[in-house]
Structure formats: C-alpha cells, structure tokens
Amino acid sequence: MTPDAWDPADPAPWADESVGAQAPLDGDTTADVVVVGAGLTGLWAAYYLLDADPSLDVLLVDRGLTGQDERGLGACSSRVGLAPDALARRFGDAAARDARALLRDAVVEVGGVVAVEEIDCGFAFGGELLVAADDVALGRMLAAAHDAAAWGDEVHALDAAGVRERFGSDDVRGGSWSPDAARLSPGRLARGLRDVVLARGGRSVDHTPVVQAGAGAVLTTHGTVRAGIVVDTRPGGAPAEQAATIATAPLPAATWAAIGLERAELVAHSDGLRLVRTPDDRLVAGRARSGGSRAARLLDALSRRRASAPALHEALVDLLPALGEAPVTHAWRRPLAHPGALPQVTVLEEAPWRVARARSGGTGPAAANVAGRAVAELLTGSSSEWTAAPWVTHA
Structure with a gap:
C-alpha cells in the first residue's frame, strides 16, 4: 500500500467483518438490563452482570456490530490521562493511590479473564517503555519514576543504554519501564467477550441506533426496549480528536532483531508516537499526545488530516530506519x-x-x-474498591 492509497477510513488489522452480525431489534421488547453500546465497556459490564447473577436477562444494543471494537492501538496499560500527582490534586493522596491500584489490577484482571475464558486475543505482559528523545522529556520521565513508589507503582528509570537493550532506536536519551501493561488485539478481545456473554444467555442486537436512553426504557429506530436497569456506555461530551494510526505487514525476524520489543513491550515515545508489536508480528504506530521540546513540530505535521498517515510513517521510519522497506498494509484513525x-x-x-x-x-x-x-457491581448491590473508586459518583 503506497502513501497515496492510504485511506483513514480503512479498518485496523484486527477488524473482522466475517463474524456473524446479530439481527437488528425487531419491534418492542423487554429485558432486566439493557446495555447501550457493545464496545469493550459495554461488554465488560454485561460480562460482570451475568457473572454476578446468571439469571439476569441482559440485552446489548449497538448501532454497529457487537464485538467490533477494532479501532484501538492494541495497548492495555495502567497509564491513563492523569498522572498520579494530578490524580492526587483532584481526589487526594489516598484516593490517588487507590485509583492507581485499581488500574494496575485491571491489566491483570483482563489477562485473567482472557485465560479463564480462553479468549484468543494475543494477550502478552510486556510492560510499557517510555522513551525520551530530549532532555525535557527525560527529566519528566525520571522525576515520575522517582515518585512512582509513593503511589504504589513500579517504574524503573533507564539510561540510554538501558532503553536500547529493549528498543533499537538511536533517537534515545533515556526513559523508564513499568511492568503494568500488556498488548492484545482489541477486536479479538471484544469478539471473545461477546461470545462469552452470548453463551451465558445474554442477547445482543446490531445495527440498531439508539435515539434516547433513560429511566425504564431505551428508544431505538427499530423499537423500544423496556428494562428496570439501563446502562449507557456511549461516549459523552465533545467528539474525540481522531489520531492517525498505521500497521505494517508482519515483519521478519531480522527486522524484529533490529527493532527489539522481544517481550512485546508497549512503547510511548516523547515525540508523540506509540508503538505496539501485534500478536501476528506487525508493528502498529499511532499518534499520541506528547511533551518534550520537539513535540510541537511533529504534532503539527501529524494533525494535518490528509497528510497525517504519510507524516506518521515518515516519523516512524526516521525513528526506526529498519522499517524503511517494510510495507504498510493498514491506515486508520482512532479516537484520541x-x-x-x-x-x-x-x-x-x-x-x-x-x-x-x-x-x-x-x-x-x-x-x-x-x-x-x-x-x-453497583447495579448488583456489591460494595468493593471498584465501587469506591474516585471516578464513581451517585446522583
């Protein structure tokens, strides 16, 4: 695929349109619980609801295909949008430590469910490598590594040689590594969860846009679902910025010997690149928010919509020259x-x-x-560290 043929509307490599679509809703119906949105959040909600009470009649409603959560990067990380010190400023020190523990446990939980339910999604614990290309980014990463223990996190500071033992780029000043991350195929994880939910008696309807979701009912273009519990997992707020993402063809062993990532580590580079080695040995590269003295120039190039995928590829090859001849087979945009x-x-x-x-x-x-x-857990009457998390509110 040449740069002028890259179409950001193309699917990611783990998309699978061959999976059988569920029939759309056919008129009015009832359920104990209706879950609006059958991406990973909705599927996890349905999975745990049925785990807690197998007698529940749970219905998933999606405007697309149940289990087609395929536009992600393939990274399952405990890192989220707020660093621990920012969490502490918002919620307090104790709540920040609890939140960090929950996010670390969630990575382990995903791996545990994948193993127990025998979901073939290429899950592999490799940790996450943060790579600094300039002194500003390096100082930020080393400071975070120094403070990590106070929040219960395990983060190891690395010099340039330590980073290069894992990642074959010369554009390195140092960085850090944390074990609390894994790679996976998000599409295969979603389809595996869908199959488990359906096998346990859950139901789903596809190609059924929701008009309104509220107390006691969900109104769709195909009928109304009445239920005692409504769970709405659709994204809220302003539409998310779309980030350029590309994937190479499966790479030969010699290329991987030059790149590194032998343990399937995730990579977050300070110039705004995130890299994942997929279960079938592709390299996925995506734009991410970044800092450091060179970030503004690179992100300005990546933000130009038509040039975003070619600019991303140019930055990737600049970072890893061994990819100069590697074909790009997929280009798509994912929510940032x-x-x-x-x-x-x-x-x-x-x-x-x-x-x-x-x-x-x-x-x-x-x-x-x-x-x-x-x-x-909240809807089935449980009380645990999950229901006491600082991002849980009652109204």
Whole structure:
C-alpha cells in the first residue's frame, strides 16, 4: 500500500467483518438490563452482570456490530490521562493511590479473564517503555519514576543504554519501564467477550441506533426496549480528536532483531508516537499526545488530516530506519482520549428504575474493564474498591 492509497477510513488489522452480525431489534421488547453500546465497556459490564447473577436477562444494543471494537492501538496499560500527582490534586493522596491500584489490577484482571475464558486475543505482559528523545522529556520521565513508589507503582528509570537493550532506536536519551501493561488485539478481545456473554444467555442486537436512553426504557429506530436497569456506555461530551494510526505487514525476524520489543513491550515515545508489536508480528504506530521540546513540530505535521498517515510513517521510519522497506498494509484513525481523561461511572436512582452511565474515557482496555466492572457491581448491590473508586459518583 503506497502513501497515496492510504485511506483513514480503512479498518485496523484486527477488524473482522466475517463474524456473524446479530439481527437488528425487531419491534418492542423487554429485558432486566439493557446495555447501550457493545464496545469493550459495554461488554465488560454485561460480562460482570451475568457473572454476578446468571439469571439476569441482559440485552446489548449497538448501532454497529457487537464485538467490533477494532479501532484501538492494541495497548492495555495502567497509564491513563492523569498522572498520579494530578490524580492526587483532584481526589487526594489516598484516593490517588487507590485509583492507581485499581488500574494496575485491571491489566491483570483482563489477562485473567482472557485465560479463564480462553479468549484468543494475543494477550502478552510486556510492560510499557517510555522513551525520551530530549532532555525535557527525560527529566519528566525520571522525576515520575522517582515518585512512582509513593503511589504504589513500579517504574524503573533507564539510561540510554538501558532503553536500547529493549528498543533499537538511536533517537534515545533515556526513559523508564513499568511492568503494568500488556498488548492484545482489541477486536479479538471484544469478539471473545461477546461470545462469552452470548453463551451465558445474554442477547445482543446490531445495527440498531439508539435515539434516547433513560429511566425504564431505551428508544431505538427499530423499537423500544423496556428494562428496570439501563446502562449507557456511549461516549459523552465533545467528539474525540481522531489520531492517525498505521500497521505494517508482519515483519521478519531480522527486522524484529533490529527493532527489539522481544517481550512485546508497549512503547510511548516523547515525540508523540506509540508503538505496539501485534500478536501476528506487525508493528502498529499511532499518534499520541506528547511533551518534550520537539513535540510541537511533529504534532503539527501529524494533525494535518490528509497528510497525517504519510507524516506518521515518515516519523516512524526516521525513528526506526529498519522499517524503511517494510510495507504498510493498514491506515486508520482512532479516537484520541481527551487530556486528563479517566473512567467515569455514574448511577442515577429514579425509582423504580436505575440508570447508569459507564465510560472508559477513551483510555484503553484496562479503563474499559474498570468502568464495566464498577457499574456491574453497583447495579448488583456489591460494595468493593471498584465501587469506591474516585471516578464513581451517585446522583
């Protein structure tokens, strides 16, 4: 695929249109729980609801395809939009430590569910490598590594040689590594969760746009679903910025020997690149928010819509010259989390109905797990560290 043929509307490599679509809603119906949105947050909510009470009649409603959560980067990380010190300023020190523990546990929880349910999504614990290309970024990373223990995090500061042992780029001043991250195929994870939910008696309807979701009912273009509990997982607020993302063809062993990432580490580079080695040995590169003295120039280039994928490829090859001849097979745009994004869970009591909103904040599979698990526990009457998280509110 040449740069002039890259279409940002193309699917990611883990999209699978061959999976059987569920039929659209066919007129009015009822359920115990209706979950609006069948991305990862909605699927986790349905999974934990049925785990807590297998007798529940849970219905997932999606405007697209259930389990087609395929536009992510493939990174399952405990890092979210707010650093621990920023969490502390918003919620207090104790709540920040609790929040960090929940996010670390969520990565482990995703891996545990994948193993128990035998979901083939290429999940692999490799940790996350932060790479600094200039002194400003390096100072920020080293300071965060120094403070990490105070928040319960394990972060190891690395000099340039330490980074290069894991990642084959000369554009390195140093960085840090944390074990609390894994790579996976988000599409295969979503489809695996869908299959588990359906096998446990859950239902889903596809290609059913929702007009309104409120107390006791969800109004769609195909009929009305009446339910005692409504869980709305659709993104809220302003539309998310779209980030350029590309994937290479599966790379040969010699190329991977030059790149590194033998343990499937995630990479976040200070120039605004995020890299993931996929289960089938592609390299996925995506734009991310960044800092450091060179970031503004690069992000300005990447933000130009028509040139974003070619500019991203140019930056990738500049960072990793071994990719100069590697073909790019996929180019797409993925939602970029808003600055400071966190999971959000809100429960509204409107007797005799309950309405809940659960959102990942656009910060990846771990945050989706946190939101889905918390809302399920709240709705089934459980009380735990998940329901006491600082991003859980009651109205």
